[in-house]
Amino acid sequence: MNKQEWRNFKRNNIEQVWWWTTNEWVRELLNFPLIYTLYKFKWGKKIHRNLLKLRFFIKKKPIMPIMEYMVTTRCTLQCKHCNSFMPKFTDKTHIKLARFEDFKSDIDKVLKSVDCIEFIGFVGGEPMLCNDLAKMIDYACKQRKIHQVFLATNGTILPDKNMIKVMKNKKFGVQLSDYSHVKNIKTGVTVKFNDYKDMLKENNIICNSYQEKRDAVTWFTMPQIYKDEQDGNKMRQQYYNCVQSCNVICDGKILPCTAAPYIYNNLELTEKVQNEIIDLRKNISPKDLTKEIIEYFSRPNPAFCHYCHFENIQYGLPCGEQVEEGDEIRIGKP
Numbered sequence: 001m002n003k004q005e006w007r008n009f010k011r012n013n014i015e016q017v018w019w020w021t022t023n024e025w026v027r028e029l030l031n032f033p034l035i036y037t038l039y040k041f042k043w044g045k046k047i048h049r050n051l052l053k054l055r056f057f058i059k060k061k062p063i064m065p066i067m068e069y070m071v072t073t074r075c076t077l078q079c080k081h082c083n084s085f086m087p088k089f090t091d092k093t094h095i096k097l098a099r100f101e102d103f104k105s106d107i108d109k110v111l112k113s114v115d116c117i118e119f120i121g122f123v124g125g126e127p128m129l130c131n132d133l134a135k136m137i138d139y140a141c142k143q144r145k146i147h148q149v150f151l152a153t154n155g156t157i158l159p160d161k162n163m164i165k166v167m168k169n170k171k172f173g174v175q176l177s178d179y180s181h182v183k184n185i186k187t188g189v190t191v192k193f194n195d196y197k198d199m200l201k202e203n204n205i206i207c208n209s210y211q212e213k214r215d216a217v218t219w220f221t222m223p224q225i226y227k228d229e230q231d232g233n234k235m236r237q238q239y240y241n242c243v244q245s246c247n248v249i250c251d252g253k254i255l256p257c258t259a260a261p262y263i264y265n266n267l268e269l270t271e272k273v274q275n276e277i278i279d280l281r282k283n284i285s286p287k288d289l290t291k292e293i294i295e296y297f298s299r300p301n302p303a304f305c306h307y308c309h310f311e312n313i314q315y316g317l318p319c320g321e322q323v324e325e326g327d328e329i330r331i332g333k334p
């Protein structure tokens with residue numbers, strides 16, 4: 001690693017561990033005892049950064065600050081401003097529903113090649129549509145190298161007894177989106193926000209609804225997305241400021257964020273993007289995978305970022321507004 005790559009690695013990996021774990025919604029949901037002790041002190045962040053640098057020099061493997069596992073791109077809702085662009089997937093571009101065997105093989109590979117994963121989240125689409133979800137959560141919670149586990153759900157499908165049993169784990173929490181005021185939901189689907197919350201409470205399962213506490217007006221519009229080549233410095237800064245850069249495993253590939261699965265499955269890819277994809281299902285040794293993951297964090301930004309155009313973003317929108325007939329979803333070249 002040269003000097004610039006090391007600077008990028010510190011910024012995109014080491015500092016991100018602190019950023020993600022001390023993020024407001026994460027603090028409301030998960031628990032990182034050492035980090036939260038350090039958080040109380042003025043020098044906590046600096047001490048933590050130096051500890052992680054030392055740890056990396058000794059272990060020679062990176063920490064995954066956050067990792068999301070996208071189990072499906074299908075959803076029971078059709079949110080206009082979905083940060084994963086789910087309403088824009090078509091029957092041709094949807095990924096196959098993840099199966100436990102694929103999840104286990106993907107995660108085992110990552111775990112052999114990294115120091116640890118601070119936290120892993122099950123996301124979609126709507127992850128509760130996945131038949132193997134309980135098995136996956138159970139497996140993730142049992143891994144020593146995975147410190148915390150969460151599920152992000154829209155509350156339209158209630159957990160069954162088996163799921164509740166698995167969720168009763170100290171490492172686990174539910175990020176329950178508050179779409180209880182959403183209108184124009186498709187027939188046959190209902191948001192069961194209060195029932196879901198009550199079920200979790202009765203079973204002492206940690207639940208956070210970041211949005212409910214903020215009157216469900218926390219959403220913002222997404223960037224316009226199209227193939228492009230933008231200024232390098234602008235992209236580096238854009239990536240650094242991007243709140244969606246959560247390292248998503250989708251269909252066996254490590255992608256940088258919630259927008260990347262949409263770009264990867266629906267748009268023409270630049271050569272740079274194609275060269276940067278980490279494919280967990282190819283034949284690769286743990287050592288080579290570690291090298292690829294270190295390279296991934298040592299770039300100024302992922303090539304995917306050139307697709308994102310963040311002009312005129314609106315904030316404070318109601319959560320989960322549905323796509324209505326005649327709506328133009330705000331993606332694509334203006």
Ligand SMILES: C[S@@+](CC[C@H](N)C(=O)[O-])C[C@H]1O[C@@H](n2cnc3c(N)ncnc32)[C@H](O)[C@@H]1O
Pocket residue numbers: 075081082083084123124125126127152153154175176177218219220221222319
């Ligand atoms: C993409 S969702 C996936 C899980 C599930 N379908 C859900 O909606 O909770 C992950 C999280 O991103 C949030 N989210 C989606 N679009 C957003 C937007 N435009 N602005 C802010 N948060 C958004 C959701 O509310 C949810 O908490």
Ligand code: SF4
Pocket residue numbers: 075076077078079082083084085086087124125126154320
């Ligand atoms: S934000 Fe809405 S459309 Fe997107 S995955 Fe969640 S519920 Fe589905």
Ligand code: SF4
Pocket residue numbers: 238239242243244245256257258259260302304305306308
């Ligand atoms: S491609 Fe880059 S800028 Fe766009 S959402 Fe992903 S991380 Fe953010």
